[in-house]
Amino acid sequence: MSENINLTLKIWRQKGPNDKGHLETHEARDISTDMSFLEMLDVVNEQLTVEGKDPVSFDHDCREGICGMCGTVINGLAHGPERGTTLCQLHMRHFKDGDTIVIEPWRARPFRIIKDLVVDRSSFDEIIQAGGYVSVNTGQAPEANSIPVPPEWAELAMDAAACIGCGACVAACPNASAMLFVGAKISQLALLPQGKPEAAKRALSMLRKMDELDFGNCSNETECEAVCPKEISITNIARFNREFLVASFGSSEK
């Protein structure tokens, strides 16, 4: 049943990339437990606006847990306390009256802070540009059913393809590694016959790009898997490592 609660928010405020930034305290009153976390922030922002203050900037768009636009660290956890849930799908019924909530942006070297809780994740696009595709032009495709795919593989590929590119994995990783993100894309394509011909080249090129963009290495901390709102499994990283080994030893691509 829905009830109304009061909360104390400590929100990261930072005017721009070069500003130092600080935590600012705001009271959120009469918050319905049916609200989503972002709707709670909307209420706070309406209040700030009416008071003539600068509302808190945060990224969001679909509010359905699929676009990957939203995401902040809530009390030290990327996307907050609920497993397998994006921030926009986190509801206030998971908080109690009187709680204090600390809200901070993703913090990772490759993600520059733009303002408040908004960060720059364009490095993810650059990683995909390095090989996260099948090289097929429009019109070159064969008839769809001429490429049968065993359903188990299709399911595994789909598990990996469910990644929404939100960046929580990087934010949660002590090394700011993007291995879960990269591993998921490489796995998806390596599992499907369509992606096989380029598998070796893809693995090397995406890994190289990840290093170049200042993402760290994976040291099996598994924090990424724990915060992933789509519950992408770290077995994808293992599969990526296999692809990488095959690529480094068995191919002319170096």
Add this chain to the structure above:
Amino acid sequence: MQLDARIPGGPLAEKWDRHRFELKLVNPANKRKFEIIVVGTGLAGASASATLAELGYNVKTFCLQDSPRRAHSIAAQGGINAAKNYPGDGDSIWRLFYDTIKGGDFRAREANVYRLAQISNNIIDQCVAQGVPFAREYGGLLANRSFGGAQVERTFYARGQTGQQLLLGAYSALMRQVAAGKVKVYPRREMMDLVLVDGSARGIVVRNLITGEMESHAAHAVILATGGYGNAYFLSTMAMSSNVSAIWRAHKKGAYFSHPSFVQIHPTCIPVHGTYQSKLTLMSESLRNDGRVWVPDRAGDKRSPNDIPESERDYLLERKYPSFGNLVPRDVASRSAKEVCDQGKGIGPTGFAIYLDFKDAIERDGIDVIRKKYGNLFQMYERITGEDPYKTPMMIYPAIHYTMGGLWVDYNLMSTIPGLFVLGEANFSDHGSNRLGASALMQGLSDGYFVIPYTIGGYLAGTVLPEVDEAHPSFEDSIKLMNEGIAKLLSIKGSRTVDDFHRELGHILWEYGGMSRNESGMLKAKELILGLREQFWENVMVSGSPGEFNQTLERAGRVADFLEFAELLIEDGMSREESCGCHFNEAFQTEDHEALRNDDSCCYVAAWEFNGPGKAPTLHKEPLVFENVELAQRSYK
């Protein structure tokens, strides 16, 4: 201006082939001399950008989000149609064409819809080749399911995330062209204005959403793929940034706007539950394959659903439409829901909800089968409502979902402004007055992968275009005007927030321009919108400055456009003296309360011309000619 849809001659099935032959070609070596701007990176914009770049054009692509992969298309759940006829259940290009025309209540062009059905099969081939992980049968071949408005299984899907997977496919093709140096992507940019030179579209002015700077971009042609405008109603299933601004600003530069009042209201969404609510969540139409819609027989029955015996339930869709049952098209299902709620039979705290019940399906197929089909949707429902749909029926109610209206385009997808092309949900073209499920994804990808690459070539090869770059004075003039508009918004410093105005506009449109419309209500809406617009410009409060990341300012600009556009939406509804598809005018209905078309006087495409602020728009009519299908009263009984 005389509207010419440029529909090719010859038999329906040969028109597209013939047209492709007749279109002029740009020599492969010359393609690199052309710059093309694409605004939008949803299915339509991403597929167009990638394909044009593959052909050799230089492409600049813009979007609001921080990455092209996040466009609203990502949220589509249920699936994409194609006439592959893999299940062998009687499908064909002709049947997909006919279902789409009929589903749209005969208010779309035959030639466009036929082409869409023809292309549908190429889309599936393309997406599979890209590595889109569609659902498969045991033998490894592609699986299909049924969707509303059709009696064959022709919908391809990737769990409940079809839009995501198709968009990631198109996005990957786009990223490949970025790496090849043929596309430059400009994320976090908002198109502010369309720039015309000698009457042709030659560029855009965008606001850099991080720095607030205005930037000019010149090109030989401009493509808008900016999606739908359902957020005019405030609450909808669309992404928060979905807007009318891009196409509205083009409209004000001379592009005619078609069918603004054709707005789809989707029957299966999670009901509204609070005033703070920021958006509504769709529960995929595929749920109606197994879920049964019902309400208590008796008005005001407050018992819990599991305590209401079978004999006291009204399975309204099965009762009214025995042959299609729960799978009637969206407009029909939505109106039926409204009808029973208006009779007081609605359920839940507000009385504006009906049940979607899986009990029989679970008993028949077992809980595991149902979990496999709909697990992620059930989980989403539980996350939002806190209730378990495996145990108690879901509560659903219709919500704004999709906009059939958009900029008028001809068969080449070109608007009334030469060189301005419009793709995807932003155009009006293929869905008439009601879109069938799983056909928006099909249309967006058809426009982007398979239509525009041919038709834009025809335009570029057949038109003499003088050299124009960003130094042309039209860009500076536009930037000056745009900056003035922004300064005005920031100077008002009133006492009401942008969202507050937006919410009120939404109420007006939902009440008088929603599922059921009448003359006096629409007149009232016009008056209310006018009053609200005046108040907005006197009393809105927009914080911050123009030269920074300022989300309130972004929203203020979009709401200002919605406030202008809303009047045209109502005007369009009033001008159409019939009911058709989603447009239900109470004065035009059958004895059974079904939409009653007026084919003698309303068989036309409405195309509105902008005449200047405060001036009445002019309605132009493109007659719709049906040579291949017979105009029938739609029946799903």
